[in-house]
């Protein structure tokens with residue numbers, strides 16, 4: 363099945379090892395995600411696009427235990443087959459903390475501080491039969 | 504000599520679900536009750552600030568209340584809408600422009616968790632599509648990190664809910680008036696780890712209105728004026744951890760609640776030790792716990808002992824959310840912050856009935872928090 367990204371411009375695509383696309387402030391070095399033109403740290407309007415790191419540590423997490431409202435959610439919301447999914451913030455060293463889905467949803471297996479790596483996960487299938495994917499972080503084995 | 508401000512009339516429409524009555528109409532009921540409480544008529548109001556998030560433009564309610572030509576300004580400021588209406592009314596009187604006016608908040612939301620307007624919140628479609636546009640996730644993640652850092656237990660999360668429902672059972676205006684035990688709270692569905700169903704408030708309905716007047720004229724309207732000593736609203740600063748954030752900075756900032764609280768205490772010229780009763784934003788039970796420290800009432804981590812010892816109960820050393828808070832009242836966004844002030848006025852007047860705090864309270868505190876990282880604080884005194 364052909365994969366398509368949930369949106370353009372959030373992670374590098376196509377790519378074997380996709381990376382999130384963020385901004386870096388030219389004045390103060392602050393990192394932002396997603397891309398934005400103004401810096402919330404120093405109010406500068408001079409920022410440049412950067413690819414963010416693919417590995418970091420889990421800063422905090424939760425588990426989405428019920429189907430989100432759709433729209434906006436594009437994944438499965440059937441209460442009979444809905445699968446809980448993890449959500450967390452991953453601290454990318456020297457850059458920023460990123461909010462993302464987690465591939466792990468078992469509270470017993472999620473620990474603050476654990477090593478995580480970026481992956482892509484399927485959300486649904488679009489009208490053209492393509493698999494729509496978004497980014498997530500997986501525990502590093 | 505600066506002008507002081509008093510609350511001279513309070514009115515509320517019951518919180519919860521009222522089939523067949525629009526949010527706007529619930530606001531109108533609250534206004535009529537507030538005017539009656541002050542012994543005033545609608546045409547005595549020189550100005551109004553009002554707002555709702557999902558129930559229409561507040562100023563259209565004049566078609567039911569009376570077309571008196573007053574200055575009516577709509578306020579829209581997310582979860583701080585009611586607090587912002589009050590803040591604006593407070594400053595209008597302090598500035599000397601008008602002597603008497605009203606702050607109004609009301610709302611009516613669809614059932615279930617809030618549906619987030621990602622565009623309105625400045626977020627890309629991918630964010631909601633990917634399953635990240637849920638405020639409940641933020642609350643789960645913030646308290647999970649907090650428990651990890653400061654040793655708060657699941658039992659304390661459940662005890663906060665148990666207290667809320669017990670207090671709500673004593674409040675005829677509350678939505679949820681059935682006590683629920685700590686164990687039932689723990690056993691309810693896990694919505695967003697570590698938070699269960701009964702640890703979360705629900706979007707709801709209701710309306711609140713408060714009549715404000717110059718303090719030197721308050722005795723014309725009431726023999727129990729309650730003085731508004733401070734009203735402060737603050738937004739987030741760089742590095743704070745807020746709801747609906749695709750990313751957060753590596754460096755840490757304490758957040759808008761700490762800033763709003765400090766500003767309010769400075770304005771009132773008192774400190775946290777002077778507060779006799781407090782209503783703190785409890786979107787979920789973890790929020791009440793974290794907000795106790797963020798508002799300066801204890802050190803981070805001390806809440807564990809305070810809650811287990813019952814200090815935040817109505818009869819405890821530091822009563823919190825005596826009317827059942829958001830957990831028992833639900834959260835009609837536009838009205839929620841004003842409900843807290845309504846409760847504190849009752850407590851300071853000694854009119855809170857079965858849930859009256861027994862310590863003869865003289866100073867009371869309210870705190871609201873909401874998206875996208877905004878806090879409002881008031882301090883009231885007799």
Ligand SMILES: [Zn+2]
Pocket residue numbers: 387388389390391392401402403404405406
């Ligand atoms: Zn900068």
